[in-house]
Amino acid sequence: MAAAAHRFEGPSDLHLHSAVSDGTEPPADVMAAAHRHGLRTVALTDHDTTSGWAEAAEAATSLGMTLLPGMELSSRWEWRSVHVLAYLVDPDDAPLRALTERIRDSRLTRAQEMAARIGRDYDLTWADIAAQTSDGATVGRPHIADALVARGYVRDRAEAFGGILSPRSDYYVALYAPDPVTAVSRVAGAGGVPIIAHPAGRAGVLPRPLLTEMLDAGLAGFELGHRENTAEGIRILSRVVADRDLIVTGSSDYHGQGKPNVPGEHTTDDDMVARIVGRATGSAPVYP
Template sequence: MVVADLHAHSSASDGTETPGRLVASAARAGLDVVALTDHDTTSGWDEAVAASAATGVALVRGVEISCHHRGTSVHLLSYLHDPAAPGLLAETERSRASRLARAELMVERIGADLPLTWDDVLAQVDGDATVGRPHLADALVAKGLVRDRGHAFATVLSTRSPYFVGHHAPDAVEAVRLVRAAGGVPVFAHPRAVLRGRVVGDDVVEELAAAGLAGLEAHHRDHTPEATAALVDLAGALGLLVTGSSDYHGTGKVNRLGEHTTDPGVLEAVEAQGLLDVVRP
């Protein structure tokens, strides 16, 4: 039985472990397969590939794209796509640049009331990682201004906070098309995570499926049992794959590697649809 976790983040975006250490952690957690899906970047892929050979854990190369649909946030996982595909690459680069500008403006606003500087934030960023609110949260923790990331997101960094600033995100339907054009396999991440904010309805999932969506990440800690069951039924009705993942961020979240996994047959179907192969040691 192959144990596969298809959603994990490294320090290339907002995780706390380097890509290599993430793959090593996957080995210690008893995983056979892990997907590296950092936000809007593939910069961790090479290090993770090397770690796959060293640890014996197979690697699914991917990315998580922050999108929207008529003002509602949608997170899209892309697996096994061409990282140099111009359409998708241009969109993710635009998102990364927007995240950076957003972070700088938020720090400026926060700094008017709290002792937080841009240098404090940069001290929490690993290399050329995609800068995001988690790095601001870590800086706030390091300065003793909040208890932990969760406290930061519930207060200073909340979308309802006076310090909050939005960032560019592509339309979800267009993102699905860009992923397919890049040879990737698009899967809707945690589509019923209501505690994170508004979620889209079944009609939007149907629209995404018509555009080329491959699957739904139904098994996720941010879903109630009822939500998971409804997503499994919806996937069946629309002919979509059903995945399960941890959404691991190292110590950045309580999520643990392997707490939800993906059926081996679904993994095979993902690989069959993708341009790239799963990296097997």
């Protein structure tokens, strides 16, 4: 079915993670969880990888759901992470693939260095961390956190991220990530639709000059429906949305047991889903 002829009938959750990155469930189980919560359009957005798309597509369509293949691309501005949701990119686009491969390589070497540092003070080995990952998954801090939980050093991921794995900790190692303008440009260049994830959290809204650069590079909008956003940040970004006629999404950022977030706790309006699909040229939704 052509995208232009398809009527999106929500609810739609456009930010879900599987065990391919830092979620705790295989892509098929993530789709099943979304379906149990009444969702009808979803996006799998694992960090810096598209490797879960095929499994998610098969599961979603078998359940009568529409899948928007996506990804959450890492970027960094000064000290803070800026995550760019990338919908309907061409997964074979060479510049984007090169960028995500570099980020994933950095995640692995970073995790190995952090494991070595932690291992000097705690009985934690690389084998402990590897045991917390699924085949082909991108190893990251959440897997180290899960290993620390399994060893009994912390109660949950939140405690690990607040202490041992915190950027303030001596165990912390920085991750390579491109600047946000480059990230947006790569997504747009791959025919995708870039949306800033949880853009109004406790770290504050990005400076307007940087947002303008990102918009000029192809940024399509903001994920304003997210539990981490603050009311003041939403108010500020809503003015930008109105000024530039941007896309607004709402999503759960579901990670299975890795976070308390529940599928469908925030959703995206049907007309906004249609705008994303209409703007994309890299790949197409997978319809049931």
